[in-house]
Amino acid sequence: MADQKFETPAFRELREIPDICEGAMDHSQPFIAKAEHNEPLGFPGELVDNWEEKAVAKLGDLLEKNRALRVYLDSCVKCGACTDKCHYFLGTGDPKNMPVARQDLLRSVYRRHFTLAGKIAPGLVGAKDMNKEMLDDWYKYYHQCSQCRRCSVFCPYGIDTAEISMAARDIMDHIGVGTKYSNEILAKVHVIGNNLGLPERALADTLEGLEEDVEEDDGVAVKFPLDVHGADVLLVTPSADFFAEPHVDGLIGYAKVFHQAGVSWTVSSYASEAANFAMFIGSYEQMHKVANRIRKAAMDLGVKRIIFGECGHAWRVAYSFLNTLAGPWDFLDPKYPVPQHILEVTNGFIKSGAITLDAEANDDKVLTFHDSCNVARGSRMGDIEGGQFIIPREVIKASVNRFVEMDPQTTCEKTFCCGGGGGLLTDDLMELRVKGALPRMEALKDVVDNQGVTHMAAICAICKSQFSKVMPYYGFQMDMIVSVHQLVGDALQLGAKE
Amino acid sequence: MTTLSLIYALLFYGATALLFVGLALKIRQYATTPAPLKIPIMPAPLTKGGVAFRIFREVAFFESLFKSNRWIWIFAVLFHAGLLLALARHMRYFQADVWLVVKLIQPFGIYGGMAMVAGLLGLWARRVLQERIRYITSTSDHLMLALLVLIGASGLNMKYLAHTDIIAVKAFFLGLLRFNIQNLPSDGALLVHLGAVIILMIVFPFSKLLHVPGVFFSPSRNQVDDARDKRHLAAWAAPMDADREA
Numbered sequence: 001m002a003d004q005k006f007e008t009p010a011f012r013e014l015r016e017i018p019d020i021c022e023g024a025m026d027h028s029q030p031f032i033a034k035a036e037h038n039e040p041l042g043f044p045g046e047l048v049d050n051w052e053e054k055a056v057a058k059l060g061d062l063l064e065k066n067r068a069l070r071v072y073l074d075s076c077v078k079c080g081a082c083t084d085k086c087h088y089f090l091g092t093g094d095p096k097n098m099p100v101a102r103q104d105l106l107r108s109v110y111r112r113h114f115t116l117a118g119k120i121a122p123g124l125v126g127a128k129d130m131n132k133e134m135l136d137d138w139y140k141y142y143h144q145c146s147q148c149r150r151c152s153v154f155c156p157y158g159i160d161t162a163e164i165s166m167a168a169r170d171i172m173d174h175i176g177v178g179t180k181y182s183n184e185i186l187a188k189v190h191v192i193g194n195n196l197g198l199p200e201r202a203l204a205d206t207l208e209g210l211e212e213d214v215e216e217d218d219g220v221a222v223k224f225p226l227d228v229h230g231a232d233v234l235l236v237t238p239s240a241d242f243f244a245e246p247h248v249d250g251l252i253g254y255a256k257v258f259h260q261a262g263v264s265w266t267v268s269s270y271a272s273e274a275a276n277f278a279m280f281i282g283s284y285e286q287m288h289k290v291a292n293r294i295r296k297a298a299m300d301l302g303v304k305r306i307i308f309g310e311c312g313h314a315w316r317v318a319y320s321f322l323n324t325l326a327g328p329w330d331f332l333d334p335k336y337p338v339p340q341h342i343l344e345v346t347n348g349f350i351k352s353g354a355i356t357l358d359a360e361a362n363d364d365k366v367l368t369f370h371d372s373c374n375v376a377r378g379s380r381m382g383d384i385e386g387g388q389f390i391i392p393r394e395v396i397k398a399s400v401n402r403f404v405e406m407d408p409q410t411t412c413e414k415t416f417c418c419g420g421g422g423g424l425l426t427d428d429l430m431e432l433r434v435k436g437a438l439p440r441m442e443a444l445k446d447v448v449d450n451q452g453v454t455h456m457a458a459i460c461a462i463c464k465s466q467f468s469k470v471m472p473y474y475g476f477q478m479d480m481i482v483s484v485h486q487l488v489g490d491a492l493q494l495g496a497k498e
Numbered sequence: 499m500t501t502l503s504l505i506y507a508l509l510f511y512g513a514t515a516l517l518f519v520g521l522a523l524k525i526r527q528y529a530t531t532p533a534p535l536k537i538p539i540m541p542a543p544l545t546k547g548g549v550a551f552r553i554f555r556e557v558a559f560f561e562s563l564f565k566s567n568r569w570i571w572i573f574a575v576l577f578h579a580g581l582l583l584a585l586a587r588h589m590r591y592f593q594a595d596v597w598l599v600v601k602l603i604q605p606f607g608i609y610g611g612m613a614m615v616a617g618l619l620g621l622w623a624r625r626v627l628q629e630r631i632r633y634i635t636s637t638s639d640h641l642m643l644a645l646l647v648l649i650g651a652s653g654l655n656m657k658y659l660a661h662t663d664i665i666a667v668k669a670f671f672l673g674l675l676r677f678n679i680q681n682l683p684s685d686g687a688l689l690v691h692l693g694a695v696i697i698l699m700i701v702f703p704f705s706k707l708l709h710v711p712g713v714f715f716s717p718s719r720n721q722v723d724d725a726r727d728k729r730h731l732a733a734w735a736a737p738m739d740a741d742r743e744a
Contacts, residue, residue: 019629020629020630020633063531064531065531065732065734066531066533066534067528067531067532067715067717068537068716068717070527070528070531071528071712071715072712072716074524074706074712075706075709075712075713075716076706076709077709078631078634078635078636078639078706079563079567079570079574079621079631080567080570080624080625080628080630080631080634081566081567081570083630083631083634084630085566095630095633095634098630098633098634100634101634104634115704116704117638117701117704123637124636124637124638124641125636125637125638125705126636126637126638149539149718152718153539153565154562154563154565154567155562155566156562156563156574156709156713157556157709157712157713157716158539158556158718158719159718160537160717163537163718284534284535284735285738288735288738289742292742295742296742319725319726320535320536320537320725321535321536321725323725323728323729323730324534324535324536324725324730324731324735326742327729337726337727338726339726376540377539378537378540380540380541380542385541385543385544388541389541413540
């Protein structure tokens with residue numbers, strides 16, 4: 001965005017914590033949704049009358065429905081352990097980006113209206129009224145949270161700021177104050193089936209084009225099937241995989257794995273999207289609606305299994321919520337978990353010898369791996385605790401010879417968000433995205449400078465889009481970011497099986 | 499019986515009732531509010547036993563705080579462990595025949611009282627000196643520390659400087675337990691000490707001290723990682739399934 005003037009933050013010593021700088025990001029907010037974006041989701045088109053009361057009433061409704069919200073609003077002791085854990089705080093120094101301060105924007109209203117102390121002595125306990133100034137702060141700072149849940153790892157009570165920012169966004173949507181980015185996308189999913197608004201015909205053309213490209217490059221007729229009834233596997237993948245770089249190289253990787261292992265699979269044009277942006281806006285109802293497109297597609301196509309492609313929050317929704325939202329899955333083959341992650345499947349094929357990888361194909365690269373926040377802290381892979389850290393690394397190490405870990409304070413469950421998650425991957429938040437990426441960029445720079453890392457792999461469509469956009473601000477090439485299945489696809493020995 | 503003894507006795511009865519009823523209502527509220535989705539912070543235990551162990555480590559060792567900030571952890575452990583020992587030492591005031599374990603713990607209870615005050619002062623210093631924590635601090639956070647320091651300091655004061663008649667104090671509390679109010683010594687330090695405890699009991703269910711029940715009800719810590727195996731469905735969300743196309 002040409003009109004957004006800001007400086008890319010300078011690299012610091014690893015793990016350095018900035019001084020607070022009040023109001024540093026007070027100007028940052030996403031484009032507000034118009035009536036045409038809100039109404040298809042059942043939200044009011046614009047700020048409603050008596051919105052103060054309605055916001056408080058919606059908060060009351062959520063308090064009845066969500067134990068997490070109630071417990072988290074009550075339990076914080078303001079110990080300060082979370083204050084230096086958020087990438088947006090570390091990148092901006094704005095104190096309202098400290099997780100506890102972000103929570104306090106909602107907690108102060110909760111205390112004012114729902115607790116005895118806040119009703120009788122508001123000034124004493126930091127209780128505040130819901131007013132325009134508060135709403136503005138909510139809109140700004142609940143859209144400076146990527147719901148990555150890193151702060152929750154470090155909280156003695158596990159207080160999850162994501163739950164609070166989701167509640168705040170849900171309340172704002174219910175009084176007519178949503179973001180254009182998320183709400184417009186959700187409306188597209190309901191009508192067309194994916195975030196990009198890619199209709200069935202365009203999707204078919206894209207997949208045909210990919211078949212031609214792979215045949216041209218590798219001389220093998222790898223199929224990209226669409227709406228094939230009776231296929232064994234329904235692949236649900238983020239729609240960015242159909243065209244964006246480096247995402248599409250990941251999709252080619254999945255197709256090669258399926259081809260080589262002899263799996264019959266299909267993509268659905270009705271549920272052509274793994275992402276579920278309803279999680280970002282904290283709407284259970286919307287999330288339920290989007291998730292059930294997958295149920296319908298699986299039933300209509302008569303598949304036996306569901307496999308998800310590389311996507312972070314999608315895998316959280318899939319792994320942790322899909323059974324709740326769209327289950328039970330008793331019509332699928334009980335031999336397989338529902339759903340499976342593509343990396344679980346690929347790793348299984350590597351182990352069983354169903355596919356063979358030649359890691360030398362990637363000898364021009366030294367890899368590191370960015371754990372995507374939603375995969376790391378919101379899901380699992382495989383059947384042991386922490387499988388979501390082990391399996392991607394096993395697959396990468398089978399595909400490349402040189403692999404390096406970043407600073408352990410920035411990996412596995414302590415991983416930093418890419419800076420673009422949680423419904424913030426929009427150009428109107430470019431400054432926030434660049435600054436929020438700083439902690440990851442610092443850890444990356446460390447391994448680039450000291451261990452010769454040339455590429456960073458990720459397993460999330462948002463991470464991939466975000467990094468290819470913000471890495472150039474930090475002096476890295478945008479193509480440093482790769483899909484894990486791009487590495488797999490390049491190393492895979494097609495047709496070589498005995 | 500002096501008027502003062504009557505006032506303190508009634509305050510203790512009232513504060514005890516508020517503490518227990520208030521906490522019971524809060525616990526009931528936490529227990530009956532549904533958790534609509536599985537949101538454990540991963541990696542999470544795959545079994546209920548594993549979850550119990552995870553919560554135990556949080557409660558007993560403040561595991562996450564240890565990972566998070568070593569200074570806060572040290573002061574928090576000093577305070578909480580010290581408070582626990584001091585409370586254990588005080589059990590002798592409620593037992594006609596003091597248990598052996600309570601007798602054995604007596605000297606450690608003193609150290610506990612000291613550790614408690616030291617930990618509180620450390621936490622308070624961070625609240626004032628560390629700018630990030632200063633930013634998130636409300637008046638009530640200072641008052642809570644002040645109240646706890648007052649309890650600890652007035653207690654230590656009675657141990658080392660201005661002794662009180664602890665035989666009479668014990669008679670007062672045993673009397674309270676039997677609804678037979680006895681005379682309470684009227685020493686300033688004792689009245690401050692007990693008054694502060696009464697205030698603490700009263701504010702407990704209405705303040706951030708709710709982190710005590712809260713730590714057990716935090717869905718991000720107390721849920722089992724079994725979402726793919728078992729369907730988790732809140733009663734309020736279940737009717738939505740009837741509307742879906744299939």
